[in-house]
Amino acid sequence: MIKNYFKIAIRNLYKNKLHTGINLIGLSIGLGISILIFFFIQFEQSFDKFHSQAEYIFRLERHEKDENGFNSSYSTPISTAPTFGDEFPQVRQVTRTIGGGAQAYLDESTIQFQPFLMVSPEFLEIFDFKLLRGEANQVLQDKFGAVITEKTAKKYFGDTNPIGQTIRMRMEDDFEEYQVVGLLEDLPANSSIQFEVLLNDENMDFSIGKESQNSWYNVYGETYVVLNDPLAKREVEAGVDAMMKKVLGENYVAGEYYFTLEPISAMHLLDTQNPGMIENTRPQLLWILAGIAFLILLIACINFTTMAIGRSTTRAKEVGVRKTMGAEFGHLVFQFLTEALLTTLLALIFGLILAETILPTFNALFEKELQLVYRFEQILVLFGLTLAITAMAGAYPAFFMSSLAPIRVLKGNLSFKFGKQRLRKGLVAFQFSISFLLVASTLIMVNQMNAIRNHDLGFDQDMIILVDVPDVPSTSFVKSITASFAKAETYRQALSSRSEVNSAGITISTYGDDAFWDGGFSLEDGKQFSFRLNFVGGDYLKTIGLELAEGRDFNPDPKSDSSAFIINETFAKAMNWEDPLGEIIPNNRFNTHQIVGVVKDFHHNSLYGQIEPVILAKSPATLFSGVNMLMISSASNPKVVVRGNGSDIEQFQAILKEEWERIYPMDAFSFSFMDEAVADQYKADERLGKMVFLAACIAILIALMGLFAMAALAIAGRTKEIGIRKVLGASSWSISWMFNKEFLVITLMGVLVALPLSLYFMQSWIEQFTVRNWPSWFNFFLVAIGGILFTIMIVSGQSYIASQMNPVKTLKDE
Structure with missing residues (x-):
């Protein structure tokens, strides 16, 4: 029986090529974008969790009061690391990370600036960066020993073994020789801490004087601590005040200088403009991208649902005959859901191809090294997404069609005029409102970023x-x-x-x-x-x-x-x-x-x-x-x-x-x-603007395909009415207006809902700038006019073709 269901489903999908094609294109685009965004969100949330001690490692954040309130930073004094290690028994290990750089060369033909990271000897015991050569507890013990990544080794030594080789770096007046004692596998793309060369932090003596090293008011680099128990975080933070009183002495003022601990698993997704020595991603970006993926999928699913309802006229008699022949309600539901599942599975395949195709462009846009890796977890999510879309897009049509009474259907007493189906009108209006919401949001972002680019900064940046x-x-x-x-x-x-x-x-x-x-x-x-x-x-x-x-x-x-x-x-x-x-x-x-x-x-x-x-x-x-x-x-x-x-x-x-x-x-x-x-400075928001613009284009494309199909279905269901009106002398223009006014009402509903919502949702985004420039109402008016014109063009084109049909053919009895 199941085999028969699939046969009938394939036959029905093949028979209705236009509607199947529109559903496939919409769902494929929606799934392709959603899959890409899903992998991106998963990648961003995986940062720094590959360290085996991730839940025990915390980064220190310094808080200091000034006349404007509290100034917070991840930069810490040199003395912070040993002090936390000595004062808190809950702290098992501690390491500094101090950025630096120097002129480095092997010979006169190889001279370049080499950035490095100065760290405590325990660094590679705390963090799980994979050592290909050397021991984690030994390689950073020597002041003049260097640990380099594979990429750095290739840059200096080609394919030869780098261990024992030297890199000369100018650390003061003279060039010092650093012997390569460790080789690291290139760092994971989902590591917040990135570097090319690691040096022992004793090298800070070349650039930081002893007075500065002992000062609690000069800050250099960052400090990470490893706790015996993650729950000890509160105990340590509660004891910071007593520690500061001890180290500051007479300069101590209660509550004006203290430290808090931040889990490293949370430091990449920070809602801050100043993330310290790491590159961060704002959590809002992930929420926005997830929202975009959901909206695009929702528009595609609405297309599926509205077209399935629109085809009720042609499928109703099929349901009536099948019920008369003994088909049960559950069997019919399963039949319609099978068609939805097949469409979704095909769309998933095309969506995966699309995601792989646009992945390089996506990586270039967000400056990431994202890869689509299909492990069991990812396959399970894709399977769940397929079932969810099948249910969301196919459930209502399946239950609606299967519940039709066979006597009424076969007597021809059912009416499926477009104007009387409030659900379908509501779905199409909702679809338009989403599309216009994205278009209006794009307009606001483009207008604001243009204002930023053209704002007088008080200096001349050109040439x-x-x-x-x-x-x-x-x-x-x-x-x-x-x-x-x-x-x-x-x-x-x-x-x-x-x-x-x-x-x-x-x-x-x-x-x-x-x-x-x-x-x-x-x-x-x-x-x-x-x-x-x-x-x-x-x-x-x-x-x-x-x-x-x-x-x-x-x-x-x-x-x-x-x-x-x-x-x-x-x-x-x-x-x-x-x-x-x-x-x-x-x-x-x-x-x-x-x-x-x-x-x-x-x-x-x-x-x-x-x-x-x-x-x-x-x-x-x-x-x-x-x-x-x-x-x-x-x-x-x-x-x-x-x-x-x-x-x-x-x-x-x-x-x-x-x-x-x-x-x-x-x-x-x-x-x-x-x-x-x-x-x-504005890269993140420029990227976001491009992403919203892309989403708006996709949403419009899917919505217009849906509008085209819905207009075709509405007109196909009223061909006899059109024939009668033609016989009675109606013009092509009046017939076109009859359909246009119904769709224009839906378009206007979408616009009237979307424009205020766009202003509401974009308010918090635009308030982050000190220079703000909202688009004029004329711009929003043009967006509305554009939507109306698209609606008129699509509906008029379909209605014109229908009005040119010979009434003799349309009024001919079946």
Whole structure:
């Protein structure tokens, strides 16, 4: 019997090629996108869970109070690791992770900047990164031993055995030799902690002075602890206050400086702009993508349901005959569900092919290394999804059709006019509302991102190239910055003599969230004042295009203006200075200094955050003399900021490289574009906008296919009525309007529901920006008009063909 059900199902699907095709296309697209999103969500949720001790490992988060409330960060003082290990018996192991980098080379032909991660010797015992060669408890014991990944080994040593080989890295004035003692398998794509080279954290002595290492107000890198019991997290956090009182002494103020513990299994899916040394994914993105997948599938299922109901006229007599021949209700339900299952299985196959086809594009969009791996768990989910769609799309038609009374059906007493089927009208209206919701959301996102791109940031980002200058390592931070700036100045002056260069300056920070360093000092009344700082040189203001509100620029001579500060307007307002020029910061710790200029406010952060008080300085010694808080979240090496005169960017790059190799032949040339640094801040929302746009296009396509099929079914069910109207003198236009007005009402219902909902749902997204720009009502009006025009085109085309049929044929008795 079951074999017979499948035969009949295949015959019915083949017989109704148009409706089968529309259902297959809609469900295939919906399933393909949903499968891809399902694997992506599963991949994102798997981050860091491959570590065998994942539930025992926690990352420390530091909380410190300032005048704006609490400042939270994952950067921690150097002393944090040993202190937690000593003070808490619940802590079994602890490790630091401090990022760094140096010029590295094997020979004169292999010179490049090599990033590395300085960690405690227990690092590879805590985290399950697979060692191919070496022992986890031994490889990080030696200060001058290096553990590298397979990819790094191939870069330096090709296919030869890297163990015992050396990499020379400039760690201070000289190049130190590091022997490769361990080889790691390339890191998993779902690891939040990424690196190329691991070094023992004793190497921080090359760049961090002893005073800074012992300070609780200077932070470097992050700290991870392993607890004996995950439930001990609360005990440790409860004991932090007593620990801080012990280590801070007279500087201790209850509740103003403390640490909390974050499970590593949760650190990738963080709802924060500042995730620390890792790249995070906002949980909202996963919810939005899951919602998109569900909506697309729902639209496809609605198509299936409405078309099945629409075919009631042709299937009703079949049901009546089968019931007369003895078919039971359950048998008929099973028959219709079998057809739905076959359609869904075929759509699943096509959907899997589609998912594999667009996977590279998806990975490029989200910058991921997602792979579709079909293990038992994934197959089980796909099987469950198939059954769910079969039930969702086929259940109502199956039960509806199977419940028809055979006497009424065979006597022809049933009426299935489109206008009288409220359920079907409601489903189609709901389908349109989803489509218009996605279209309107896309419109809002595109409009907002255009506003972000066109917003005046207070500086000129065009035709600016940033050339990285390797820092000169030193245990004295001031000496390191000063020496690095001197190195950058040599290159800057060489460029300034070239006619192709408009101007050139030097900067530590560029643009973006946490690009400018955080500083703080105590005011005379004891309150803490927080600000952002940047060290600059040369013609920085001129090159970057910052405008002076009052005062003067720095003298480009590196030996002058060592005691001068330039502030922004927000800093002056925060200090209540009506005439800032010549003012002295009210703090007796600062060396002799003077405010010489005020620049107009500019956006040093992305447009997610407000403009903050900013100090620009030439001398690190002068500025550091007065601060009691410093947090460095970006690179500490200077960059030469260069603006070109011409428009040939490739030729300009070649000039910059030529000068660099002439002056510093032993250092790798590295550069970036200022406008790319700006654009990078909004990558996540740009990706989301593209995804919503794609979803809107798919939703519209499926909805329009459904509209086409529904119009065809509605017109096919009323061909005799059309014939009678033609005989009585009705025009093609009046017949077209008869059908159009029914579908236009549905379209308008969808629009009226979708537009307010889009404003409601997008409110929280757009509020994350400090610059907000909603689309005008005219834009929404155009969306509505577009939907109406599509409806008219599709319905009019179908009704016109029907109206041209010969009434003799349509009125002929069967």
